[in-house]
Amino acid sequence: MRLLERNPRLSGLIAGLAVLALVGIRAEAQDLEVTSTEPGSIVVFPKVIADGTRDTIIMLTNTSNLMVYAHCEATNGIGRCVGSPDPDNQIYYCNSDEECLDVEAPDGAILENVGPCDLTCQPEDFEIALTAQQPTFWRVSTGRVQDPNLASGDACSDAGNSQMCPGFFLAPADNQGAGANVPGQEAFRGEVRCFQVDVNGALVTGNALKGEAFIEHLGVTGEGAGILSGYNSINVEGGETPADQNVATLDGVEYARCPGALTFDSLAPGQADPISDADVEVEFTFVPCTYNTVNPTSFRVQFFTYDELEASISGGDARACWANYTGSLTGGIMDRTTTYIRTTAAATHTGNCSSGSPVGFGCTSDSDCGRGGVCFDNECVSGDATGFVCANDADCGTGGECGDPSSVLGVVETIYTDGGLAPGTSAESAHHLADGENDDVMVFTGGF
Amino acid sequence: MLTNWKITSFASAFALAVVGATAASAAPDHDDPTGLVIFPKIVVNSASSVDTRLHLSNTSSAPQMVHCFYVNANSHCTNNGAVCDSFADCEDGGIFGACVPGWIETNFDIFFTSRQPIGWVASEGLAADDLPCRATFLNPNPCVGQGSNNGTRIPPISEDPFIGELKCIQADSLTRLPVACTGSTCPNDFTGHAAITSSTTTDVATYKAVGLESVLNNADETLVIGGGTGEAEYEPCADILVMDFVYDGAVDPISGIYEASSELTLVPCTQDLRGQTTPPVTAQFLVYNEFEQRLSTSRRVECLLDTPISRIDTSQPPRSIFSVELGGTITGQARIRGVGGGLAGVGLLSLATDFEDPSTRVGWASYSLDTVAETEEDSPDTIFLP
Numbered sequence A: 001m002r003l004l005e006r007n008p009r010l011s012g013l014i015a016g017l018a019v020l021a022l023v024g025i026r027a028e029a030q031d032l033e034v035t036s037t038e039p040g041s042i043v044v045f046p047k048v049i050a051d052g053t054r055d056t057i058i059m060l061t062n063t064s065n066l067m068v069y070a071h072c073e074a075t076n077g078i079g080r081c082v083g084s085p086d087p088d089n090q091i092y093y094c095n096s097d098e099e100c101l102d103v104e105a106p107d108g109a110i111l112e113n114v115g116p117c118d119l120t121c122q123p124e125d126f127e128i129a130l131t132a133q134q135p136t137f138w139r140v141s142t143g144r145v146q147d148p149n150l151a152s153g154d155a156c157s158d159a160g161n162s163q164m165c166p167g168f169f170l171a172p173a174d175n176q177g178a179g180a181n182v183p184g185q186e187a188f189r190g191e192v193r194c195f196q197v198d199v200n201g202a203l204v205t206g207n208a209l210k211g212e213a214f215i216e217h218l219g220v221t222g223e224g225a226g227i228l229s230g231y232n233s234i235n236v237e238g239g240e241t242p243a244d245q246n247v248a249t250l251d252g253v254e255y256a257r258c259p260g261a262l263t264f265d266s267l268a269p270g271q272a273d274p275i276s277d278a279d280v281e282v283e284f285t286f287v288p289c290t291y292n293t294v295n296p297t298s299f300r301v302q303f304f305t306y307d308e309l310e311a312s313i314s315g316g317d318a319r320a321c322w323a324n325y326t327g328s329l330t331g332g333i334m335d336r337t338t339t340y341i342r343t344t345a346a347a348t349h350t351g352n353c354s355s356g357s358p359v360g361f362g363c364t365s366d367s368d369c370g371r372g373g374v375c376f377d378n379e380c381v382s383g384d385a386t387g388f389v390c391a392n393d394a395d396c397g398t399g400g401e402c403g404d405p406s407s408v409l410g411v412v413e414t415i416y417t418d419g420g421l422a423p424g425t426s427a428e429s430a431h432h433l434a435d436g437e438n439d440d441v442m443v444f445t446g447g448f
Numbered sequence B: 001m002l003t004n005w006k007i008t009s010f011a012s013a014f015a016l017a018v019v020g021a022t023a024a025s026a027a028p029d030h031d032d033p034t035g036l037v038i039f040p041k042i043v044v045n046s047a048s049s050v051d052t053r054l055h056l057s058n059t060s061s062a063p064q065m066v067h068c069f070y071v072n073a074n075s076h077c078t079n080n081g082a083v084c085d086s087f088a089d090c091e092d093g094g095i096f097g098a099c100v101p102g103w104i105e106t107n108f109d110i111f112f113t114s115r116q117p118i119g120w121v122a123s124e125g126l127a128a129d130d131l132p133c134r135a136t137f138l139n140p141n142p143c144v145g146q147g148s149n150n151g152t153r154i155p156p157i158s159e160d161p162f163i164g165e166l167k168c169i170q171a172d173s174l175t176r177l178p179v180a181c182t183g184s185t186c187p188n189d190f191t192g193h194a195a196i197t198s199s200t201t202t203d204v205a206t207y208k209a210v211g212l213e214s215v216l217n218n219a220d221e222t223l224v225i226g227g228g229t230g231e232a233e234y235e236p237c238a239d240i241l242v243m244d245f246v247y248d249g250a251v252d253p254i255s256g257i258y259e260a261s262s263e264l265t266l267v268p269c270t271q272d273l274r275g276q277t278t279p280p281v282t283a284q285f286l287v288y289n290e291f292e293q294r295l296s297t298s299r300r301v302e303c304l305l306d307t308p309i310s311r312i313d314t315s316q317p318p319r320s321i322f323s324v325e326l327g328g329t330i331t332g333q334a335r336i337r338g339v340g341g342g343l344a345g346v347g348l349l350s351l352a353t354d355f356e357d358p359s360t361r362v363g364w365a366s367y368s369l370d371t372v373a374e375t376e377e378d379s380p381d382t383i384f385l386p
Helices: A002-006 A008-032 B004-024
Strands: A042-050 A054-062 A067-075 A079-081 A102-104 A111-112 A122-129 A133-141 A157-159 A162-164 A188-197 A209-217 A228-232 A234-236 A247-250 A261-267 A279-288 A296-308 A312-320 A323-326 A340-347 A349-353 A372-378 A377-383 A402-403 A409-419 A424-429 A430-433 A440-443 B037-045 B052-057 B066-073 B075-077 B098-102 B104-112 B116-121 B162-171 B192-197 B204-208 B211-212 B222-225 B237-244 B260-268 B281-288 B294-302 B307-309 B331-339 B345-354 B360-369 B370-374 B383-385
Touching: A042 A209, A042 A279, A042 A409, A054 A122, A054 B237, A122 A209, A133 B331, A157 B237, A157 B360, A188 A209, A188 A377, A209 A424, A209 B237, A209 B360, A228 B345, A261 A279, A261 A409, A261 B192, A279 A296, A296 A323, A296 B211, A340 A409, A409 B204, A424 B360, B037 B192, B037 B260, B037 B345, B052 B104, B162 B192, B192 B211, B192 B281, B192 B360, B204 B345, B211 B345, B237 B345, B260 B294, B260 B331, B331 B345
Parallel strands: A228 A424, A228 B360, B204 B360
Antiparallel strands: A042 A054, A042 A188, A042 A234, A054 A133, A054 A209, A067 A122, A067 A188, A102 A111, A157 A162, A209 A228, A247 A440, A261 A340, A261 A430, A279 A323, A279 A409, A296 A312, A296 A340, A349 A372, A377 A402, A409 A424, B037 B162, B037 B211, B052 B116, B052 B192, B066 B104, B066 B162, B075 B098, B192 B204, B222 B383, B237 B331, B237 B370, B260 B307, B260 B345, B281 B294, B281 B331, B345 B360
């Protein structure tokens, strides 16, 4: 202090340093991004399909010169009608009980009351270890198991319910050591997200991970087999070391904030591709930025579409944990007369039904939650009940905070149908239109 | 005890470190709307029914304009002027000419109404009656909001076959140059994507355009890409790009039948669109397989590099370091460093009966390359506008 009093220039200098430091820290916080083209500490694949018609290859790469560990969660976001088993073991997918009331069988017959819809958003976790600069991949329906004896250059081979491929695949799940299996996913339509962790399974913000997903048609040669969609993973950059080893706070300090709105460039559903003349359908897939392995996060998406005549129409919908909207079914808002459209999507400020029916779905008022339902406007962003709906901070336990609901991340996929030919596909992740203002929280359990 | 000059030096270094860290954190952006949009791969070939659909969107609530440049990267024969890939394509009357790399730009303007998306097919262009919002004397406001597309004339690409790129710069509608701006006042309103279509399959490969955010502009004809604070007009280009890929010739793990074939397209960020020249950039490749084994190679990028990855380092794909026979694993990672300038690019994965024969392709998908380092502040890229 005496030094500062003696030297006003020095005190000014130190004050300046403090300001610079604060500016630097603030700048660093602002610079954290959710991006599809830079490595991150959380990697999200919003659309992963392994449902018997298509399968997905996930590529995950360590871009750093250090060993990296990833804790991954595969969350099945599609429900199944489970009330009346079909003798042919046909799976009927659903998003609600209502969708199981009348179901069309493959032979065209209408089956009644095959509900209820089992939509649990059940996550399955697994671990992957990547050596310095190591790329790896696995097929989602089979997972992958290590076989060091497989000759390089060979094709992958079946290993019971899994798949062995040439290369080095270190998946130390459940302390089983190298070569343990990344589980295959049966009848899966959902998301995969991987968190960069340390050897003990605690979150680290190393920003070393990136990836791609390739969704491929199954079938026989000449009838669609090999048709691909591909998109880059959505990567959340990390900043300061997380305060909790299993809770990632996307507040712009620990991790980047999720975008406030998304925008997609696409052809308009129902229009013809101007090159091939194929009929166009568009699918928008969303996952909530907030994630909790114990309590699935629900969200409500509001759409706006703009066509080349600048006309806009809006609509919205609420879903739990994962949503795949077909463009032609989103209330007709994408039925446009021009070929090209731009669609923006954002999570609206909504709550979750804490009672009534359907529990856990997005709502804006109690009436959305059915008779006797209560719509809580927020969810716990910290505290013992992180991820659960809340009315106030007290609902979130000691030191908990009741905050805004989840932002969303998304992917758009276009399907091109041309007569009797197998449909072509293409996909890409969304552009980000606005910076997010809300904090999101991702919570997982487990670890090495 | 610290003397004042030492403290001052320390403070200066600290300040530089802070500012440097901040500046270095910017990167090419495929996700946010930006003021400079790059489509690295535009391909048209009517003989093989390949064409590219382009899509640009104005995300602003005000009318906006972009000044665009098609860059024709075709090579041509010295003896007859035909488009060629190698001298073998230049046989004419029993005499072979040389196949010389070319570089021709064609520029045009697009005027957008507020929040308007516009798309076109590269081989056809877009003009006159096909414009969505064409104002006339009797109908001065043809669309819902402000502005019209009058003044827009997108030409078809200049040759068939065509390989090249498209750059679009958000600009002032009168000067056709970027508007003068600082920081948050700089306009960054455009997103873009491209879709490559082939009649040999119903499949389509789309990718998001590379965007460079405008951070400062003095409204002149020289665009500074990267550089130090007060100098940089746009975010820096990538110094190191990362491409995940499936080794060429690897058997697809899902079908168990098809072979993988990947393509890489790179364009240099520095271009003299006025003088129709581009300084060559050397792309250095570090290739890692799943065993963390590393191989490397280099390749000059003159104007544009568009090649199957197993032809980057050799004319005999099975001998390439991008071939599964050398890679030994299904997937790999390539770190691509631009020496002599920044790079932008895009990757493409195909599945085919024979990975060396594009006509056997059954499906393809395109994807963006990741940026893991940006160009240094003391070596910015530059685009000179005509």
